[in-house]
Amino acid sequence: MKHLIAKVIQFSLGLALSLSTVSLHAEYPDKPIKMIIGYAPGGGADNLIRPIGEKLAKVLGTQIVMDYHPGAGGVIAAELTSKAAPDGYTLQITDSGPMTIVPNLRKVSYNPVNDFTPIAMVGSGGVIMVTQMNSPINSVSKLVEAMKDKQNTWSYGTSGIGGVGHLAGEQFKIATGVDMNHIPYKGGAPAIVELMGGHVPLLFSSLGAASAHLKAGRITALAVTSAKRSSMFPEVPTLAESGFPGFDATIWFGISGPANLPPKVSEKLTSAFAKILQDADIQEAIKKEGYEPMQFTPAQIKTQITQDLTRWSKVIVQAKVSID
Numbered sequence: 001m002k003h004l005i006a007k008v009i010q011f012s013l014g015l016a017l018s019l020s021t022v023s024l025h026a027e028y029p030d031k032p033i034k035m036i037i038g039y040a041p042g043g044g045a046d047n048l049i050r051p052i053g054e055k056l057a058k059v060l061g062t063q064i065v066m067d068y069h070p071g072a073g074g075v076i077a078a079e080l081t082s083k084a085a086p087d088g089y090t091l092q093i094t095d096s097g098p099m100t101i102v103p104n105l106r107k108v109s110y111n112p113v114n115d116f117t118p119i120a121m122v123g124s125g126g127v128i129m130v131t132q133m134n135s136p137i138n139s140v141s142k143l144v145e146a147m148k149d150k151q152n153t154w155s156y157g158t159s160g161i162g163g164v165g166h167l168a169g170e171q172f173k174i175a176t177g178v179d180m181n182h183i184p185y186k187g188g189a190p191a192i193v194e195l196m197g198g199h200v201p202l203l204f205s206s207l208g209a210a211s212a213h214l215k216a217g218r219i220t221a222l223a224v225t226s227a228k229r230s231s232m233f234p235e236v237p238t239l240a241e242s243g244f245p246g247f248d249a250t251i252w253f254g255i256s257g258p259a260n261l262p263p264k265v266s267e268k269l270t271s272a273f274a275k276i277l278q279d280a281d282i283q284e285a286i287k288k289e290g291y292e293p294m295q296f297t298p299a300q301i302k303t304q305i306t307q308d309l310t311r312w313s314k315v316i317v318q319a320k321v322s323i324d
Contacts, residue, residue: 028088028265032063036092038077040070044208044289048122048253049093051285055276060268073162074098075108082110086117086258088265093122096251097163100308104316105162105323112309117261118301120273123291124252126226127165127204128236129172130219132195140223140242143202147178155181157200159188162323165204167312168225168249170319172204175244195219206251207232207290225249232290253291254301270298 035053039045046066053064069077078098084090099112110116129140137143147154158165161184173180183200185191188209195203196218203210203219207230213219214233221236227248229238239247255273257266274295276282283293296304315321 028268029060029062031089032065033060033088034065034067034090036067036069036077036081036090038069038071038074038092038094038098041066041068044206045074045093045095045253047208047289048286048291051282052122052273052276055279055282056272059272059275072098073102073160075102078112078116079109081256081258082115084258086260086262088257088261088269091119091255091257091269093253094256095253096308096312099305101164101167101312101316102162102323104309104313105321112305113302115259116256117259117266118254118256118298118305119266119269120255120277121294121296121301121304122253122255122277123286123289123293124226124250125207125230125291126224126238126248126250127168128207128210128214128224128230128233128290129222129239130195130203130205130210130214131201131222132198133218133220135201135220137201138220138222140237140239140244143222144176144178144243147176147180153181154179154202155183155200156202156204157183157185157191157194158204159191159206159209160184160186162321164225164249164251165206167315167321169204170321171247171249171315172225172239172244174315174318175239175247192219211290228292230290231287231292252294252304254296256301266298 035049037045057064069080075098077092078094081090081092103112131137137146156169158169166182169182185194188206191203192209192213194200211232214221221233223237223239223242224230225239227240277293286293
């Protein structure tokens with residue numbers, strides 16, 4: 001009897017060890033992958049990641065579960081990702097805000113360079129400067145001329161404090177040497193409504209929020225803040241072309257995971273995203289949101305984050321930007 005019990009125990013231990021070994025060496029991924037999104041459903045980040053997520057599910061052969069954690073300009077999502085297990089089952093779509101702007105404005109619990117594994121860059125683009133439909137200000141030169149008239153007080157609106165629109169506005173103030181008051185709104189849509197209602201004369205808006213109104217002729221575009229023109233509105237000049245050489249206020253969106261992802265996992269993910277981002281339908285979906293598709297290596301993404309941290313720090317210090 002004792003001999004039989006010993007045999008049963010030995011078999012059980014062997015089976016457990018065998019199953020454990022199978023689990024350890026299971027092909028990644030063997031369960032759903034969680035994609036953390038730091039903004040509400042229906043926003044730019046959500047619209048970008050959904051078609052990409054559908055393709056990713058097919059390429060990897062697993063489900064991609066969208067997990068929304070809006071708030072604090074994407075910081076909450078970044079904090080969750082940085083603390084997740086480095087196993088490849090938690091990823092995030094992130095952007096310039098929580099990775100390169102907010103860390104210059106207040107203390108965050110993560111290091112943008114060291115606490116993440118960069119996987120892929122999705123797209124980038126500037127914000128667009130717009131005025132009311134019937135405004136006499138229909139070019140950047142006329143805007144600067146009007147702003148230099150000390151009899152008038154100027155203001156500009158954005159979708160909120162600490163975003164690329166806000167920083168672009170402050171960078172524009174530095175470049176022109178004129179003063180404007182910043183009026184932050186709770187999102188791009190209400191900011192557009194306030195512009196059309198005549199409550200603010202100038203708006204630094206995302207292209208996604210402004211596109212329908214521009215196409216309908218309800219507002220007027222002056223310039224985009226990116227280094228290159230937008231394929232969505234190729235007729236709109238850049239600020240660099242409008243008398244401010246070198247002006248570049250760009251937002252980018254990328255995919256990352258927690259630090260220390262196993263090399264085989266990160267390489268498989270990077271390869272999958274590279275394939276997906278070359279798909280014509282995906283590139284069109286990215287452009288539809290006002291961004292240009294990008295192909296960056298993980299090393300290039302890390303370099304971009306490092307450079308942007310320094311670049312935005314200079315703007316924030318010089319313009320004395322605060323989120324308080």
